[in-house]
Amino acid sequence: MRTRRGRGGSPRAASCKSPLDGGSGNGIPPFSADSAGGGGAKRLKVPTSEPGLRPRYRYRLVNVFAERPFAGKPTAVITDARGLDSTSMQLIARELNVPQTAFVFPAEIPDAQARVRIFTPTAELPRAEQPTIAAIFALDQEEKLERAHSQRRVVVQQADGPVSASYFARVMTVKQRLPEFVGTYPEPDAVAAILGLTRDDLLPLPLEAFSAGVPFLIVPVRDAARLRGAHFRDSIWERTVRHFEAPHILAFCLSPERPSSLARARVFTPALGIREDPATESAHGALVVYALRHGLVDLPATAAVTIEQGAELGRPSFIQVVVVHDNGTVREIRIGGQCQSVGEGTIVAP
Structure with a gap:
């Protein structure tokens, strides 16, 4: 439940609608290609402040892959970024200093409802699932989306092409590139030492790396107790895996906290x-591809599984992975989860 201010300053309750709910309710036009002036829709104004002052832009803070507020991964979304150039967006992303910030513009291609650009505090990304989910969630909260009741999907435009988001209950998923095999790391003792573990704490499987845009070295750990006890040792990583094709490490076990989760x-x-x-x-x-590749799991041809992460940091996250495979050969992957709105504010244009 969130509150909005009614006339006279008194709060009024507003329920959190899902993208499947009908009607906008507040007269805000859908944020689509038509809002840029075509199709007879009313053109939204570029955010402004008082004359002579810098324009102000509204942003929302969204926790992605979170079942409750202040969990999952924090993301900022500026739901109407018209008037901002690349330099300004990078400065704002650095100032907000969350892992990723999404900037929303009118779409430039048919069928897309918005164009989304994504920035970390240091660089722009051509595509990323988490801020895409956050952006669509934030636009829905502001009732700027045309709901696709029958198709249960929304398409947005990103730097490397259109991305569709699908809805099922409260979970939103987006399609992910199929992970590609990068290589095998030949020194399991070194990898175990990086995690503060021993080789016996790992499953006797090859340490393989996969990439769906960012390369990760997959490390199978025997159980949850060993995984919880892992502590990252930077000095060993600096001398070893840092120089590998996949310097990022994903350690996992198949004994999650919830029986319904996969890992x-x-x-x-x-x-x-x-x-x-x-x-x-x-x-x-990549984790699901690795688990199927080595026979660690037996999944139906189309399966929806949950991966738990973040509990050790006090930000429990639940990432949904929908996988379509043919006897272990993966054909399609969708990634998603729930979102929580935790705040909003304004920031001046640089």
Whole structure:
């Protein structure tokens, strides 16, 4: 439940609608290609402030892959970024200093409802699942989407092409690139030492790396107790895996906290400036591919599984992976989860 201010300043309750609910309710036009002036729709104004002052832009803070507020991965979304150039967006992303910030513009291609650009505090990304989910969730919260009741999907435009988001209950998923095999790391003792473990704490399987855009070295750990006890040792990583094709490490076990989940994971990405990440959607398609490849799991041809992450950081995350495979050969992967709105504010244009 969130509150909005009615006339006279008194609060009024507003329920959190899902993208399947009908009607906008507040007269805000859908944020689509038509809102840029075509199709007879009313053109939305570029955010402004008082004359002579810098424009102000509204943003929302969204926790992605979270079943409750202040869990999952924090993401900022500026739901109407018109008037901002690349330099300004990078400065704002650095100032907000969350892992990723999404900037929303009118779409430039047919069928897409918005164009989304994604920035970390240091660089722009051509595509990423987590901020895409956050952006669509934030637009829905502001009732700027045309709901596709029958198709249960929304299409947005990103730098490397259109991305469709699908809805099922409260879970939103987006399609992920199929992970590609990168290579095998030949020194399991070194990898175990990086995690503060021994070789006996790992399953006797090859340490393989896969990439769906970001390469991860997959490390199978015997059980949850060993995984919880892992502590990352930067000095050993600096001398070893840092120089491998996949310097990021995903350690996992098949004994999650919830019986309904498939696995529990911890992800370490010091090469990206994040020692441990609370939710790493770009890694979990690779985890499922690895588990199928080595016969660790037996899944139906189309399966929806949950990966747990972030509990050790106090930000429990639940990443949904929908996988379509043919006798272990993966054909399609979708990544998603629930979102929570935890705040909003304004920021001036640089």
